[in-house]
Amino acid sequence: xxxxxxxxxxxxxxxxxxxxxxxxxxxxxxxxxxxxxxxxxxxxxxxxxxxxxxxxxxxxxxxxxxxxxxxxxxxxxxxxxxxxxxxxxxxxxxxxxxxxxxxxxxxxxxxxxxxxxxxxxxxxxxxxxxxxxxxxxxxxxxxxxxxxxxxxxxxxxxxxxxxxxxxxxxxxxxxxxxxxxxxxxxxxxxxxxxxxxxxxxxxxxxxxxxxxxxxxxxxxxxxxxxxxxxxxxxxxxxxxxxxxxxxxxxxxxxxxxxxxxxxxxxxxxxxxxxxxxxxxxxxxxxxxxxxxxxxxxxxxxxxxxxxxxxxxxxxxxxxxxxxxxxxxxxxxxxxxxxxxxxxxxxxxxxxxxxxxxxxxxxxxxxxxxxxxxxxxxxxxxxxxxxxxxxxxxxxxxxxxxxxxxxxxxxxxxxxxxxxxxxxxxxxxxxxxxxxxxx
Amino acid sequence: xxxxxxxxxxxxxxxxxxxxxxxxxxxxxxxxxxxxxxxxxxxxxxxxxxxxxxxxxxxxxxxxxxxxxxxxxxxxxxxxxxxxxxxxxxxxxxxxxxxxxxxxxxxxxxxxxxxxxxxxxxxxxxxxxxxxxxxxxxxxxxxxxxxxxxxxxxxxxxxxxxxxxxxxxxxxxxxxxxxxxxxxxxxxxxxxxxxxxxxxxxxxxxxxxxxxxxxxxxxxxxxxxxxxxxxxxxxxxxxxxxxxxxxxxxxxxxxxxxxxxxxxxxxxxxxxxxxxxxxxxxxxxxxxxxxxxxxxxxxxx
Numbered sequence: 001x002x003x004x005x006x007x008x009x010x011x012x013x014x015x016x017x018x019x020x021x022x023x024x025x026x027x028x029x030x031x032x033x034x035x036x037x038x039x040x041x042x043x044x045x046x047x048x049x050x051x052x053x054x055x056x057x058x059x060x061x062x063x064x065x066x067x068x069x070x071x072x073x074x075x076x077x078x079x080x081x082x083x084x085x086x087x088x089x090x091x092x093x094x095x096x097x098x099x100x101x102x103x104x105x106x107x108x109x110x111x112x113x114x115x116x117x118x119x120x121x122x123x124x125x126x127x128x129x130x131x132x133x134x135x136x137x138x139x140x141x142x143x144x145x146x147x148x149x150x151x152x153x154x155x156x157x158x159x160x161x162x163x164x165x166x167x168x169x170x171x172x173x174x175x176x177x178x179x180x181x182x183x184x185x186x187x188x189x190x191x192x193x194x195x196x197x198x199x200x201x202x203x204x205x206x207x208x209x210x211x212x213x214x215x216x217x218x219x220x221x222x223x224x225x226x227x228x229x230x231x232x233x234x235x236x237x238x239x240x241x242x243x244x245x246x247x248x249x250x251x252x253x254x255x256x257x258x259x260x261x262x263x264x265x266x267x268x269x270x271x272x273x274x275x276x277x278x279x280x281x282x283x284x285x286x287x288x289x290x291x292x293x294x295x296x297x298x299x300x301x302x303x304x305x306x307x308x309x310x311x312x313x314x315x316x317x318x319x320x321x322x323x324x325x326x327x328x329x330x331x332x333x334x335x336x337x338x339x340x341x342x343x344x345x346x347x348x349x350x351x352x353x354x355x356x357x358x359x360x361x362x363x364x365x366x367x368x369x370x371x372x373x374x375x376x377x378x379x380x381x382x383x384x385x386x387x388x389x390x391x392x393x394x395x396x397x398x399x400x401x402x403x404x405x406x407x408x409x410x411x412x413x414x415x416x417x418x419x420x421x422x423x424x425x426x427x428x429x430x431x432x433x434x435x436x437x438x
Numbered sequence: 439x440x441x442x443x444x445x446x447x448x449x450x451x452x453x454x455x456x457x458x459x460x461x462x463x464x465x466x467x468x469x470x471x472x473x474x475x476x477x478x479x480x481x482x483x484x485x486x487x488x489x490x491x492x493x494x495x496x497x498x499x500x501x502x503x504x505x506x507x508x509x510x511x512x513x514x515x516x517x518x519x520x521x522x523x524x525x526x527x528x529x530x531x532x533x534x535x536x537x538x539x540x541x542x543x544x545x546x547x548x549x550x551x552x553x554x555x556x557x558x559x560x561x562x563x564x565x566x567x568x569x570x571x572x573x574x575x576x577x578x579x580x581x582x583x584x585x586x587x588x589x590x591x592x593x594x595x596x597x598x599x600x601x602x603x604x605x606x607x608x609x610x611x612x613x614x615x616x617x618x619x620x621x622x623x624x625x626x627x628x629x630x631x632x633x634x635x636x637x638x639x640x641x642x643x644x645x646x647x648x649x650x651x652x653x654x655x656x657x658x659x660x661x662x663x664x665x666x667x668x669x670x671x672x673x674x675x676x677x678x679x680x681x682x683x684x685x686x687x688x689x690x691x692x693x694x695x696x697x698x699x700x701x702x703x704x705x706x707x708x709x710x711x712x713x714x715x716x717x718x719x720x721x722x723x724x725x726x727x728x729x730x731x732x733x734x735x736x737x738x739x
Contacts, residue, residue: 075700078488099703103489193575193590205683207697261595262574397702405686412595413685 030330031061033087035076037069037317038351041287045350052346053337060330069093070209081105081324088325089334091146091317094134095212095396101137106320109141112332119336126357127339130314130388138393143318144335147353149282150312150386151220152378153304154289157297159184159196159277170278170301174224174250177278177304181254184277193262200267200279201255203411206404210265215403217280219389220313221247224306229389229399235436237428239403240421246307248410248417255411272296282315283379286352300378302385314386316356354379395431402428482709493706500710509686510694510711516601517691521669523605524612528665529658532613536620537650554614561611565678568607569594572679597687600680604688607675612668616661623657624650659730663723670719691715 038046050062065087067073074096080086081103092100100106113119124132131145157167163184171177177199184198202217204210222229227243230236238244255261263270268285270276272293280303281289289298303312319338321331337343344355345366360366361380370377392399402424409420482500484493504510539550556564571578572593580590593603631649640648651658673692676682682689682697695715699708 071700078703081489082491099487099489102487103491105489205681207686207689207693208681208683262590262592264573264575401701408683408685413597 029059029061030327031063032089032327032331032334033063033065034334035065035067035073035087035090037067037073037091042284042351042353045347045352048350049338049343049347052343053334056337057333060333062334074099081322084324086322086324088327088331089319089321092143092320094143094318094391095400097137097142097318097320097391098393098396100320101142104323106142106322107328109135109144112321112328112336113141115329115332117329117333117336123339126341126359128314128356128358128383128386130383130386131316131356133388134314134316134391135318137391143320144339145316145356146319146335146338147316147347147351148356148383148386149284149315149354150379150382151217151280151282151303151315152312152382153278153301154271154281155278155299155301156271156274156276157299159274163277167297170299171304173304174306178250178254181278182257185258192259194258196275196277197258197260197263197270198277199254199258200263200270200276201251201258201260201411202267202280203251203255203260203408204265206401206408211404212400214407215400216313216315218247218251218403218407220303220311220387221250221306223311223313223387224303224309226306226308229403230392230432232390234390234393235432237399237402237425237432239406240418240425243308244421245418248407248421251407252410252417256414261412271298283352283354283376286375300375302378302382310385312382312386314383314388316353352376354383358383394435395428398431399428478709478712481706482713484706486705487703488705489703496706500707501714503707504710504714509689512686513689513691513694516687516689517670517672519601520605520608520672520688520690521666523601524608524669525662525665527605528609528612528616529661531609532616532661533620533654533658535613535617536624539617540621540624550617553617556611557614559611561674562678564611565607565675568603568675568679572603594680595684597684600684600688604676604679607679608669608672611675612665616665619657619661620654623654627653655730659726663726666722666726667719670715 036046046064050064054061067076067090070093073090073092077086077090077092077096077100086105113124127145128148131148132141135141135143135145153170155170160167160170165180165183171180181197181199184196185194186196187193188195202210202214204214206214219229222239222244225243225246227241227247228238231238267276267279268281271279274296281300286300302310319335321328321335325331338347339356341355341357341360341363344357344360345363347353348355348360349366349369355361355366361370370380406417406420406424409415409423410417413420481493483495483497485496485500486493535553539546543549570576574580574590574592574595577593579593584590591599593599627650631653632645635645635649671692672690673696676688676690676693677696680688682693691711692715695708695711698704698711
């Protein structure tokens with residue numbers, strides 16, 4: 001009998017801990033669970049943001065929970081959706097949108113935008129169009145961008161001066177990028193391997209964790225040459241076009257002439273120890289670089305102009321509301337508040353991310369902040385030429401991988417760029433055809 | 439109550455007690471092994487991305503796609519290459535070490551611990567250390583081979599060298615456990631055989647070939663099967679050391695399966711890979727058991 005009681009008690013305890021997840025507490029406050037992947041350096045900015053929100057909305061509490069980004073985030077979301085423990089709001093990458101929509105896990109944003117507390121057409125078009133493109137799938141909006149990022153050139157001014165270049169004039173064209181890259185490379189000990197390299201071409205194993213990061217950095221070059229990843233109706237990929245070959249040839253030429261396969265892949269460590277003269281990076285690293293590279297004279301600059309145009313790629317994180325959420329309207333209140341111009345300005349200045357709305361540039365504090373932070377201004381200015389790829393409705397993850405395979409094959413594998421791209425395109429097209437058949 | 443009834447009751451009581459004792463294990467076994475095994479068999483005939491609540495039946499399409507995917511055959515070839523590279527090398531070195539450590543030498547205990555340590559190090563930590571060892575610029579390995587005038591090798595970025603790098607690490611990692619098993623086997627050989635052989639004037643090699651090796655057959659056989667199975671299933675060190683690169687040249691079967699399941703969310707396809715792979719391992723093990731039985735008459739394992 002005693003044992004039975006013990007067993008029952010344990011069972012009770014287990015159930016009560018499980019059932020503790022009630023969202024509404026006694027005094028009518030609503031708690032919104034918000035999953036994000038902000039790293040330690042951004043957490044103070046996030047806490048500031050949340051306390052500001054809670055001050056303005058006394059009835060709503062935000063419970064921010066950290067989840068590692070990338071594979072871990074999506075795997076955790078799957079488990080949560082299947083076990084009915086999804087958060088109210090989560091931070092996602094646009095890559096995940098198709099799977100979430102297909103599973104009917106998230107709200108279509110029109111539900112809120114057209115509602116009482118909605119967004120006007122003006123407000124909606126104030127958000128950078130490239131971001132809205134990523135926030136949507138099959139022409140419907142499913143998420144709202146929380147912040148923007150893009151890719152710029154980072155360079156070491158000291159090394160520029162040493163090589164006899166004007167430190168205030170980074171390379172402006174592809175040809176200049178190539179000549180600078182070679183001239184800025186040094187082989188100190190004459191062993192045939194460069195100890196200092198002019199331009200870090202980000203080549204990583206296509207099956208590794210940095211594969212998507214590599215593709216993301218290559219895409220601007222494809223656009224600068226006038227190319228596209230996929231055609232309008234998503235029946236065929238276009239990255240193996242002439243533009244794709246030009247972009248990949250540029251990378252391959254620099255990669256081969258600097259013998260980068262023998263260079264380390266930890267570019268930021270190498271940059272901090274003055275072994276890399278130029279590379280690419282995003283604004284999220286600004287706070288960290290300001291901290292760890294005080295003894296180096298470095299700066300950000302726009303990406304060089306391609307044969308067709310200037311372009312960079314936008315990134316950023318997108319907020320979705322789950323259908324499992326008991327408080328979708330309060331969740332929307334939070335999202336609606338985050339994209340208010342003054343909130344965006346405050347958030348951008350504290351976190352180092354870029355605002356998602358164009359009108360933020362006319363917020364006085366922000367204008368002043370831009371003047372004081374020229375590196376940050378480079379990114380904000382670049383938003384004008386920042387593009388989004390056409391969101392891939394199907395097999396987005398696989399097609400991104402195929403592009404990565406082509407980059408790896410042409411650089412590290414020494415394959416002809418056209419052949420490498422064709423091989424990958426063949427695989428992508430096979431997948432796209434399988435969708436059409438269904 | 440007659441005696442028969444009493445015995446029946448006693449039997450039933452024993453049966454219930456037995457079941458009760460087994461319950462925890464059975465529950466855990468069914469939840470974490472039996473259910474996933476059966477569920478993935480079910481999945482291998484379906485299309486499912488893990489998000490949606492239902493799976494759509496597609497018959498043998500996953501298996502068909504799998505057998506016509508050139509990458510699958512490439513990956514299979516690489517998995518076999520890894521196994522052929524690690525297992526014999528591992529066994530030869532392990533046997534050699536076991537024989538050395540079976541003699542009376544100084545620092546025996548220290549050496550035994552040193553050789554066994556890699557087995558208990560977390561594979562992820564070990565692979566990270568080996569990444570530094572293999573670094574083309576600052577790595578220990580190139581530095582060491584440099585003394586012998588060997589030109590630096592770009593271990594992890596050269597598709598020919600990467601598999602060798604993986605094999606070297608794989609051998610190093612699992613050497614200890616096989617060494618211990620061989621040591622146990624060696625200690626089980628009675629000294630009288632060696633004494634008799636010495637009387638007949640047998641030399642060192644002759645004793646090794648005619649006594650040690652045949653007497654070790656059960657151990658060798660056990661080690662061979664276990665090492666082959668574990669090398670076929672290698673994943674963690676590949677994931678950390680090379681991530682399947684460069685150009686997919688170190689992609690092995692479990693890595694390939696993992697990619698489809700948890701990167702592309704094609705659970706059905708990944709399950710089909712798992713089942714084909716399972717069938718291959720089962721056939722391989724059966725063949726080995728059969729061969730060893732006819733050859734040595736050994737019935738164990």
